[in-house]
Amino acid sequence: MPVIDIADVWKTYKMGTQEVHALRGCSLEVERGEYVAVMGPSGSGKSTLMNVVGCLDIPTQGTYKLNKRDVGSLSDDELAEVRNSQIGFVFQTFNLLPRQDCLQNVELPLVYAGVSRSERKARATEALQRVGLGDRLDHRPNELSGGxxxxxAVARALVNRPAILLADEPTGNLDSVTSDEIMRLFELLYRAGNTLIVVTHEDEIAAHARRIVRLRDGTVETDTLVAAPVLADLDASALEAEPA
Structure with a gap:
């Protein structure tokens, strides 16, 4: 069974007396361990699709099964639990708490999950080591570079060992050199067995994936397998832990 199974999904919003169909019979399957880029012009439905995948919204019609669970049948509390335990979010704007250090920022999903303090610290430390920041545990965001x-943010997304890592324009606020650094990290995460879905409008970012899904007018226009990128001097030492 695929980790993501979206079948004939429609998402309709009411705008006054009008109905806007953001998704129009969209279907998509993603297997565990895949690396997928989602692209499309403004208004294509990619943001809405990602909200559905991330359990931030539920379909108006159709079905979405995440790890065999029908998302449309879940209560608000169950959806919140799924978001916290099954999906790791990485946003363009980082969304870090400025007064908290790296360790505390990464621990946050575990606090919501009710994990003990000692286990939180151990798992957050491990996650930061996985992304090459084991020596920055007590640094605050303003003491760090954009990358x-x-x-x-990636460590925080990984700390609950989610089924999916969902990244929305993860390099949008970064320069080209730092963007390349982050995409190399994503490549290492993919090779470690993580399932990645990256939303992007940049062809050079999408080229790092193994599959590119293009949306248009609320449905999948093309779904293409692509060759692995050539990445020289890729150092896997930052990912010594088991895959999430």
Whole structure:
């Protein structure tokens, strides 16, 4: 069974007396361990699709099964639990708490999950080591570069060992050199067995994936397998832990 199974999903919003169909019979399957880029022009439905995948919204019609669970049948509390335990989010704007250090930022999902303090510290430390920031545990976001902040965000997304790592324009606020650094990290995470879905409008970012899904007018226009990128001097030492 695929980790993501979206079948004939529609998402309709009411705008006054009008109905806007953001998704129109969209279907998509993603297997565990895949690396997928989602692309499309403005208004194509990619943001809505990602909200559905991330359990931030539920379909108007159709079905979405995440790890065999029908998301449309879940209560608000169950959806919140799924978001916290099954999906790791990485955003363009990092969304780190400025007064908390790296360790505390990464621990946050575990606090919501009710994990003990000692286990939180151990798992957050491990996650930061996985992204190459084991020596920055007590640094606050303003003491880090943009690339390091995004690495903290990735560690926070990984700390609950989610089924999916969902990244929305993860390099949008980064320069080209730092963007390449983050995409190399994603490549290492993919090779370690993580399932990655990256939303992007940049062809050079999508080229790092193994599959590119293009949306148009609320449905899948093309779904293409692509060759692995050539990445020289890729150092896997930052990912010594078991895959999430």
């Amino acid at each position: 390091q902040r995004q690495r903290v």
